[in-house]
Amino acid sequence: MNIKYTSPRGTKDVLPAETAKWQYIKTVARQVLNSFGYEEIIVPMFEHTDLFIRGIGETSDIVTKEMYTFLDKKGRSLTLRPEGTAGVVRAYLQNGLYNNPAPVKLFYIGSMFRYERPQAGRFREHVQVGVEAFGSASAYLDAEVIAAVVTIFTKLGLTGLITQLNSIGCKDCRPKYIEFLRAHFVRNNAGLCEACKVRAEKNPLRILDCKEESCKKIVANGKLPKMSDYLCVNCKNHFEELKDGLQLLKVNYKLNDSLVRGFDYYTGTVFEVHSEKLGAQSAIMGGGRYNNLVEEFGGEKTPAVGFGFGLERLVSVIDALEIKLPVENIPDLFIVHLGKPSMMKALKLAEELRQAGKCVQMVYEEKNIKNQMKAADVLKVKLVAIIGENELKEGVVTLKNMSDGSQKPVKMENLKEELGG
Numbered sequence: 001m002n003i004k005y006t007s008p009r010g011t012k013d014v015l016p017a018e019t020a021k022w023q024y025i026k027t028v029a030r031q032v033l034n035s036f037g038y039e040e041i042i043v044p045m046f047e048h049t050d051l052f053i054r055g056i057g058e059t060s061d062i063v064t065k066e067m068y069t070f071l072d073k074k075g076r077s078l079t080l081r082p083e084g085t086a087g088v089v090r091a092y093l094q095n096g097l098y099n100n101p102a103p104v105k106l107f108y109i110g111s112m113f114r115y116e117r118p119q120a121g122r123f124r125e126h127v128q129v130g131v132e133a134f135g136s137a138s139a140y141l142d143a144e145v146i147a148a149v150v151t152i153f154t155k156l157g158l159t160g161l162i163t164q165l166n167s168i169g170c171k172d173c174r175p176k177y178i179e180f181l182r183a184h185f186v187r188n189n190a191g192l193c194e195a196c197k198v199r200a201e202k203n204p205l206r207i208l209d210c211k212e213e214s215c216k217k218i219v220a221n222g223k224l225p226k227m228s229d230y231l232c233v234n235c236k237n238h239f240e241e242l243k244d245g246l247q248l249l250k251v252n253y254k255l256n257d258s259l260v261r262g263f264d265y266y267t268g269t270v271f272e273v274h275s276e277k278l279g280a281q282s283a284i285m286g287g288g289r290y291n292n293l294v295e296e297f298g299g300e301k302t303p304a305v306g307f308g309f310g311l312e313r314l315v316s317v318i319d320a321l322e323i324k325l326p327v328e329n330i331p332d333l334f335i336v337h338l339g340k341p342s343m344m345k346a347l348k349l350a351e352e353l354r355q356a357g358k359c360v361q362m363v364y365e366e367k368n369i370k371n372q373m374k375a376a377d378v379l380k381v382k383l384v385a386i387i388g389e390n391e392l393k394e395g396v397v398t399l400k401n402m403s404d405g406s407q408k409p410v411k412m413e414n415l416k417e418e419l420g421g
Contacts, residue, residue, distance in 0.1 A: 010124025057264025102135025143245025285309030
């Protein structure tokens, strides 16, 4: 065999055995988010490039290094979405969702695209579950948003969850901290990566989030003051209320003064959920508050908060922790047929059972019973209905239990009831 094509680097085929796991996670996420009052929204996979530059920040790694940007046939710059928030904010404004009672609670599930180095649980195309809540500045909404994602993870069997928290301030208090960082990193830029040397002037807060080891060392050894030391009264009060809300909702958390997240639109609350069972690479998701982004995109000043997590990352965590999800997609019945007349009857019987909500499998060639039983065994089917010449004459199937080998005749018209429905 000479296979001519393989998938592009950084992408992944999700095969049927794993698709069931993905679908189960999506179902749990939808159920939980619906219970918290969120409604699903579907937005385009590509947007005008300026939407992401303005929303994420022109000095961010995503904008400078990772976006898939192209010109359409009329020369307009478009970008495959690298994250979900900017597109949802655009849809919120364009479609007048701000007229709905606040908070407007939305969630989405879809592919994101970033040109970054592929590694375990991280791909150039990844599927993200995200939440955006618009119209409330309450810290208790922040706490509920965090509780929602913790609930999803808990229902999927994850344990040892802890939320890392920080506040990066607002437009009133953050500029003072940024000015300190700017002066510090401009004076001490030796060893910074080339991108961070630019950020030292333009957006020094991003240096705290840089993934380059040299920059991590400089930040760790710099004895920098905490952002919490610079918070205004309103931001301090908001952060205290957030902690009170998390305690009320029984969400475990700890403070992380270096947590800033990777998007320029964040204000105030930022958070990540970690599992203590994962070692150094323990982060599973992240999110935060973005009170200025709607206004930045041309709307009224609208507070908002959200989060996102990647399915690939979550699946890798579930596998690493050896969590078994109830996802086996085993057919209710496999029909074995012997001869063409029997195959015709099997086709009709399978259709009747499918109309009744049953999952039925069979082969569509005239094969011997051994080959067909082997196929049933591979599919882990518990019940096999055999239709041979005698069964066809008598209007029955021989129903075989694959677990104990027992078998019995069952009238074809009673097969649905025999299968439990």
